[in-house]
Amino acid sequence: MKTVSVTRRERFSASHRLFNPNWTDEKNEKTFGKCSNKNWHGHNYILFVTVSGLVLEETGYVIDLKKLSEIIKDRVINKLDHFNLNLEVDFMKDTITSAENIAIKIFEELEPHIKNLDCKLQKVKLEETENNYVEYYGQ
């Protein structure tokens, strides 16, 4: 049996701002620039979830992509899509909503559910714009 990585792409549109509550507005503005705008801005985020595991002989699958997609939607997309990442997402509470932190939190949300399916969550990749993306491998 061989190990293959499988990646599912999902998308969400959300508003956010970069803001450190321990800082003055001036310091936030100086550090984060227009990303700190108090009236929010937003993105079409593109999420790639990569899972690896043995290819099952009976199905030719590492994981049923429909199940993987359902887990991602249940645990992540439905909580982020068309929401405000700073105000409305339980797992982003008290976290600066940088792409780095969103990716880490998504990884942590997904990992136990992937493990339940005898697969390993390898990577969460999050594109914020066509010019910027981050990758988190869980360490």
Place this chain on the structure above:
Amino acid sequence: MKTVSVTRRERFSASHRLFNPNWTDEKNEKTFGKCSNKNWHGHNYILFVTVSGLVLEETGYVIDLKKLSEIIKDRVINKLDHFNLNLEVDFMKDTITSAENIAIKIFEELEPHIKNLDCKLQKVKLEETENNYVEYYGQ
């Protein structure tokens, strides 16, 4: 001399919500669904501005793309990028921030400046997500 169309692509990331102030929250919610979320959501908008005109023999240009890009940035992108379309954009005041209306308003902002360069603004195309876009031809 021949007529050619020239298109410039620009991008902006903004927050917004769909909301009719003459309606109850229930009616807004019923009509616009999650797009009406009071805490805003956002998009990476992609804007295509198409200008047509005669190709000048001296330059081979219909329009200097650097000038076209500057006009678009000055008049549109700098007013929209990393802003809240409902609250912070002068030319969107009292307008529902649907893709249709944003495209119309962008067209109206740009048209006099394109005319000044002896070109015709042909079309404004605005992509809100990879699955949805609108086009306005000025009529």
Place this chain on the structure above:
Amino acid sequence: MKTVSVTRRERFSASHRLFNPNWTDEKNEKTFGKCSNKNWHGHNYILFVTVSGLVLEETGYVIDLKKLSEIIKDRVINKLDHFNLNLEVDFMKDTITSAENIAIKIFEELEPHIKNLDCKLQKVKLEETENNYVEYYGQ
């Protein structure tokens, strides 16, 4: 009130072959080449449906994209996706399954339902591969 075009993108994956039943296998093979393979081949088709109409003041919409998407799924995608275009699609019966004909038939399937929403179906664009697409305007 202004007229704007709105485009919705949908996708379907299907099998097909190009084949004229009035011809010999040799003539089919000579005309259509490997596209005529009797064991079928397939594509990820990308469909763009463009609708135009007046922008309603109350909503800022030409058409509710959720409704447009539902119509396209009901009438087209659910009948094509993961099916054999030659054997299993009622509206493709007795039609060579070229991209041109698929686009025409999709247009004809959609048009009455778009008209019901006081909009005009402007165009159906169908991409068969990244290098080939067709457009049908209904005439």
Place this chain on the structure above:
Amino acid sequence: MKTVSVTRRERFSASHRLFNPNWTDEKNEKTFGKCSNKNWHGHNYILFVTVSGLVLEETGYVIDLKKLSEIIKDRVINKLDHFNLNLEVDFMKDTITSAENIAIKIFEELEPHIKNLDCKLQKVKLEETENNYVEYYGQ
């Protein structure tokens, strides 16, 4: 019988510079900026050729895309790809190599050969970068 438009996408990589030989180097530099660099620069150009015509009942085709692709390669791509547009392309002689002019010349090269196949060359679209493209409709 119905009329459909068919588009074929092809690509070429070439070097060029924008330069008016009747002008001083200073004026060229002032007008065209870095695009006038005397040591050339280059692009991956993407070409879209759109042809329209009646859909033939026997084939479901407006045009055999293999034939269309061959014409484009023979007449255009093979003369432009990996060449210097200013120095090595017969049909660009004495022409400023702006995207506008390249599109016009490609249109003129292709038109008689498309007409021979009982189709109409509708449009040549040429992308120079992901942010800039031109379209020529032959008038």
Place this chain on the structure above:
Amino acid sequence: MKTVSVTRRERFSASHRLFNPNWTDEKNEKTFGKCSNKNWHGHNYILFVTVSGLVLEETGYVIDLKKLSEIIKDRVINKLDHFNLNLEVDFMKDTITSAENIAIKIFEELEPHIKNLDCKLQKVKLEETENNYVEYYGQ
């Protein structure tokens, strides 16, 4: 001398179905859903082949991409493109045609020929749709 990875992208369009011959039709249908449709469906597969090796001083190449492309076409694309993956591909015999298995088999087809050129086949990546891809590293 330094080690660099080089990736070549190729494409093929094919039909297939997911089907375990040891199972009843009901179990196939329950497990694979519409992917098990007995009349086949199809995809535009996108293949990325990544090879690594030392950069040769004489050429600046790890591998001549024309040679790499020829190997991929000879050994893989010409056997898959416009064919039925279940019925017509020698190296897919008795294998469920999941993306995972196709990627593994492509890797095994290519590896000896890459080794002959003093390079290492690092990865085969196969996109089945814009939302799904698999990667196989040969272990």
Place this chain on the structure above:
Amino acid sequence: MKTVSVTRRERFSASHRLFNPNWTDEKNEKTFGKCSNKNWHGHNYILFVTVSGLVLEETGYVIDLKKLSEIIKDRVINKLDHFNLNLEVDFMKDTITSAENIAIKIFEELEPHIKNLDCKLQKVKLEETENNYVEYYGQ
């Protein structure tokens, strides 16, 4: 604290030719084909710079992307964009301008400046065309 990779995408358009000055024209032509054309050709290169590091609690950043983008523009893009890679780029002197070598040299140009920001330069990826890219990890 967690380690995340951050990638910034930048672009440049340049001319070049593949050419080994120790070889005859015939041998260059035989080895590099049309890529060796003495009048140059060119590309729209797409550059992805991947940096990894700890996510800072105060900012949620691994690296300020504005700073990363400035470094890439200062050290790389401004020296390559709209230039001739063989003739005009200091760090490409006496180097065959293959994608492999360009990627290595870009890596070496950037590395000390990334290290200064307490991050690790993980990878330089360079796309020469949509079908070819190289990756260099610094070893």
